Amino acid sequence: MRKILAIIICKALRIIGKAVGKGSSLPGKFALKVCPDILSRVKLPQNIVAVTGSNGKTSTTEMIAHILRSGGKKVIYNAEGSNQIEGVTTFILANATLGGRVKGDVLLIESDERYAKYTFKYITPTYYVITNLYRDQLTRNGHPMWVYDAIAASVNNNCRLVLNADDPLVSLFGKDREDTIYFGADKLSSDTETFTSVYNDMVYCPVCHAPMDYSTYHYNHIGHFNCEACGYTRKQAQYSVTKADLEEGYIIIDGTNRIDLALKSLYNIYNILAAYTACSLLGLEGESIAAAINNYVLKNGRVTTFKLGSRQGVLLTSKHENSISYDMSLKLAADDKEGSDVVIIVDAISRKYFTSDVSWLYDIDFHLLSTNNVKRIILAGAYAYDLAARFSYTNIFQDKITVTESIEKAVDLLNTEDGEKIYVITCFSDKGKFLERVEVEN
């Protein structure tokens, strides 16, 4: 009885919530109050895919849903991004019959990494994809080791882990498990032999703490690692990016399936590979997966193209307080051989909570912009001077840099007859302040 009541309450609140434009976690919250174990009482689809990790969850989940739907499967997932247990409960119950049967071929869950243990206490994913573990929002989270422990508490013996072979900390979840599936990238032409970022969280082996060796680095601490002291080493991946050409903009998976990239970043490559792996495991053919995801433009608003007068631009949503997210966006702007003007905006550090902490700026590799491709750099927002201080510790030619607290003024400075492509790098909390002043194209 409580089950039916919880489902009715959730569905009713969902309808009201949608009408007034409220968030998607409240209905689930009430349903959980009425019936705390509701998630174990509903009949779920046979295949459940869960995605967690620091970065790339939303994009990976969106691509998995897109591929599966292209393959004719009915997919239920939390497209609205509420990824803690309340939001997960909302979307599952919203798709359930009053009898508690969730209709669909695949239940796909993006889960917050810190709270996954609550969701997966009641639901056992068939495949549990873990993308990566990075420093992320230390003003409310722990460091990656802390988050590792939180995720470990969400992994039960009956799910099959699908892990990033190139992240030593993620790969560790598969240690002492037998049926784990790994995805990763072979040595790529964009790799480096030495570590090039600001910090390396995997400088010591996470198992025995001896210095870790890498034969190749893809980016940051992602690469082919090997600990000589204890033998902890990169696992052979079952699904691999065998070639990546970021200039041309394509990758090849498992030597045969070519996928053209709408977004030419290494980040995107891993998200695509994770999605490819999950969909392969669900029985789709590599060829049809590649066709579905070819040139796929994400709908989640992480990449927005715009026009400012006659100039073209792109806004890359990057997470404040997440240095690797920034590094990836900076690389994209720095690698544009046709030239770029780069705008970095830090105005409100978070949209969800208040903090004034700027420590994370020092973890970002702003040196990446030290290239002739980058013609001009504008640092804007309330924390423009903190950005300027950070940039003063790079070898970027200071004459290229303009500092202004006003985002409006930053837009005015860019509104010139012609010029390079504009790359705007900022977070969810600040992107609207820029986009409202330009002509958004997608």
Place this chain on the structure above:
Amino acid sequence: MKILHLYHDLMNLYGDYANLSALCRILETNGLEYTVHKQSLGYELSLNDYDFIYVGSGTEQNQKLALEHLTEYKEELKEYIESGKMALFTGNSFEMLGKSINSFLGDFEGLGIFDFATIEQNKTRTTADAIFTFGELETELVGFINKCSEINGIETPLFSVTKGLANNKQDGGEGIVSGNFFGTHLTGPVLVKNPHFLKYIAEKLAGKKLSTDAFENEKKGFEITLKNLKQ
């Protein structure tokens, strides 16, 4: 001046390394000569060779590795501090200098240089933006804390807490000061965020007045953060 950045690759959780970038810049722009050595696990240390030692914050696991390594040099570090030489330990690194760390990872004996005790748990992390006052400076300090421990038994805290987290829930004091040893749980580049504190530390090290003209952006950044935190 000889500066040691100890455990630079192990205890560097959140841009902590920039504390030394700032210290080097103020010395450099004032025409002072210095050297910086970076040393970590596996190094044989010679602490008394230095005039300034810096250690940043780390994961609970890495702090234990640093502690194990530094234990071999505890007498040397004690001597260094008692002789009045300068050191700055930020984040959880100064916890190593107490009597003990009772942790979810086990119970660890500290270096025993100070008489405080640390309790560390793995259930909740506490984070906070901070405003602190420091006896010898008129202007407040700003910063950020992210920790899962509390410390009891510090009688000479470094800061008074206006906003943020103290050593424990009962005390109003944060960190520890003893002679020229400065310990604070503030995480990240404290000396970048607080150019007046950088000036204080660097002047103590140099033994003379220094200019902070090269830190105009940092000064503006500080004012904005202080204003935001007071709202």
